[in-house]
């Protein structure tokens with residue numbers, strides 16, 4: 497019997513580490529501490545034990561029962577304490593702030609410009625970044641000796657000058673006019689490249705958004721109206737605009753659109769080079785030679801075209817006064833948008 501007592505004790509000791517839930521504790525009680533439990537059964541057998549062994553076995557049995565009862569009590573207390581106690585977490589500790597990516601300010605500007613023109617009834621078209629001389633220059637009525645074709649402005653890809661990185665989005669006009677019949681009303685956003693010195697105002701790689709409307713009876717008045725409508729939506733109805741005569745080989749007449757300087761409000765400052773105005777777009781009526789080249793009869797149809805520089809517009813809206821900041825990928829700049 498002494499062995500059985502010892503066995504039960506070892507059994508209890510083995511069980512302790514696995515007792516974790518209220519159910520486990522209750523099972524423990526039912527196994528060892530009730531009338532039909534294994535310890536009480538040993539007590540029941542005490543009467544059959546020879547007289548001289550009784551004191552020793554009785555004592556051991558009492559010790560065993562005390563041990564089981566103590567174990568039960570302490571397990572129960574421990575469990576109750578744990579289930580009541582506050583979890584070991586400091587809820588006042590500030591959380592780690594995850595880094596959230598965002599769209600690039602130039603893309604945000606481009607999307608907003610596209611959205612405004614789409615609401616005005618324009619479709620969106622795109623063309624390749626690697627163009628040929630025909631689409632980038634010839635078809636746009638650039639004379640063969642035009643200085644813009646020169647190595648200083650254009651990145652030529654092949655030494656025979658046939659392939660180049662487009663210097664503006666206007667070649668997409670040619671692709672669109674050759675691909676569909678009037679009425680044509682498209683905007684053409686994209687990346688353009690110029691072999692220019694990099695400084696606070698210009699980069700060798702930037703973005704433009706081109707616009708083209710070709711139909712019967714398209715007038716300069718419509719061009720002005722559309723651009724002003726766009727510009728007021730983009731910059732707010734308080735901004736002032738002006739059209740200034742200009743020259744592009746592919747438009748006649750040609751103009752540039754200026755906006756009153758966002759920094760000085762027209763007084764004159766460093767950003768607007770003390771003129772009070774900032775140039776935001778080139779525009780004009782599509783040159784008859786260009787229409788002809790694309791198989792559109794200039795006697796029947798007319799059209800207007802315009803081109804905005806997207807970085808310039810982004811700088812106006814964000815107050816960034818050095819264009820290079822847009823492409824240094826410094827998160828301290830980018831995360832503000």
Ligand code: PHE
Pocket residue numbers: 663664665666706707744747778779780801802803804
């Ligand atoms: N392509 C011209 C430029 O890059 C802008 C322009 C587009 C002007 C359409 C007139 C019409 O400067």
